[in-house]
Amino acid sequence: MEYSDYFMFLLGAVNALLICLLLRLSSRQRDTNKRYEQKIKLLNDDVSALCTGAAGMGGHLNKIEQKVKRVLERQDQLDLRDPSDRALSQASRMARQGASVDELVSTCGLVRAEAELLMLLHRAQAEGGEDSQLRVVSG
DSSP states (O other): OOHHHHHHHHHHHHHHHHHHHHHHHHHHHHHHHHHHHHHHHHHHHHHHHHHHHHHHHHHHHHHHHHHHHHHHHHHHHHHHSOHHHHHHHHHHHHHHTTOOHHHHHHHHOOOHHHHHHHHHHHHHHHHHTOOOOOOOOOO
8 A cells, every 4th residue: 555545545534533523513503503592582582571561561650650640639639628628527527426516616616606507507407317418518
C-alpha cells in the first residue's frame, strides 16, 4: 500500500468521524431547539394570560372609579344640604322615641317653639294611628 492510499484511507476515516460528530451535534441542536420552542410557547401562553387578566382588571378598576365618583358626588350633595334638615330629622326621630321638648332643644339646637310644634305633630300622628313618619320639607 502506498502513502497516497494510506492518506486516502486516513482522510476517509477522518471524514467519517467528522460526519458522525456533525450528526451528533445536529441532533443535540434539534433537541435544544425543541426545548426552547416549548419554553417560548409556555411564555407566550403566560403573557397572553397576563394580558387577559390585565384587561379584566382595567375594566374592574373602571367600574370602581365610576362608583367612587358617584359616591363623591352624593357626598357633595349631602354636604350642600341645609344643616337644619339634619337637625329636624334627628329631632323627629327623637320625638318618636319619646324625647322631651327640652332634650330636643338642647340636642338638636331647635328653638323651643319648634320643639313643641314637633312634639304636637308627633302626638297627633301617634294618636291618629297612622304608621307613617313625619317628613320634614325644606323650601
